Amino acid sequence: MPELPEVETTRKGITPHICGQKLTQVNIRQPNLRWPVSENLAYRLQGQTLLNIERRAKYLLFQFPCGYLLIHLGMSGSLRIVPYNSVIAKHDHIDICFESQQILRYTDPRRFGAVLWLGTAPLQHKLLRNLGPEPLSEDFNAQHLYQYSRNKKQAIKQFLMDQKIVTGVGNIYANEALYSSGINPKTQAGRIAQQRYQKLVAVVKQVLQQAIAEGGTTLRDFVGGDGKPGYFKQQLHVYGRGGEPCHGCQETLVEIRLSGRSSVYCRHCQR
C-alpha cells in the first residue's frame, strides 16, 4: 500500500498521540506477518517510554531507551491510534498500548508487513544497511542517478523503484514522476543523460512533497494515523488511468507491465 508519502503521513499522524508516553502492553493476535513477530516484545518494552518515531525509506523506527522497533506496512498495512475500548476488527493484528489509554493498532489484511525488534544499532540491520539516499535529501541528486545508472540496461522505472538507488519511490510515484519528467518508463536507465536526470530528480522531490502535503494517496483503504484518507489521488496524472486521455495532449494513455508492475504512460509526452 504505502509509499514514502503514506508512511510519512502515518508517522506525522501518530507521533503527537504517543511520543513521550509510557508503553504498558503489547498484544499480538496474529504473529504471522512477513516474518514472525517476536513473542517477547511486551516483556522487552513494558514500562519503556516511546522517545521518538523516525522514518527511513518506507520503514518506521520507534525509538525506546533500550532500542528500536521497526514497522513496515507492506502492501496493505496501516497504523492507527484508537481508544482502549475500541472494537477489534479482522486483520487488527497487533496492539501497542500506552499509559495514556491510547492504542497504536497495526492492521494488515495481506500480512506483507513487518514488526521487528532491531536493538540499539538499527541502521546496521540487514534491511536498512544497503538502502539508497532519502529522496528529499541533498544526497539524492542528478549526479547520483547518473553515476549509478551507467551501463545499466534496466528500465528507468525499475531503476527508480530500486530502494538501493533511492528510497521511498513505489509504483504510484514512479509512474507519476516519469510522466511529469517526460521520460518513457521503458527507457534504459543507462541511456539517460545527466540533464534528464536533473529534471527527474526535481520532479520526484516535488511529487513526493505534494503527496505528503495532501496526506498521501488513498486508492482503496489507506488512512493516516488519525483515520483520514489521503487526497493526492485527485492529482494523479497516469497511475490508474490507462485508456484515459493524457492530461497534456489528450492522447490515450497506454498501460503495460514492467517486471510485473502496471505502468501507465503517454506515448506522445514521454519519450
Next chain:
DNA sequence: CCCAAGACCTGGCGGC
C-alpha cells in the same frame, strides 16, 4: 553480477 520471475497473503472487482 544483473535482471526477471516467483513467492508471500487477502479481498475486491469484472465477467460469465
Next chain:
DNA sequence: TGCCGCCAGGTCTTGG
C-alpha cells in the same frame, strides 16, 4: 447470486 480469474500501494528469494 455465485464462482473464477485477475489485480492490488512491497520486497525478499530464487533461478537463469
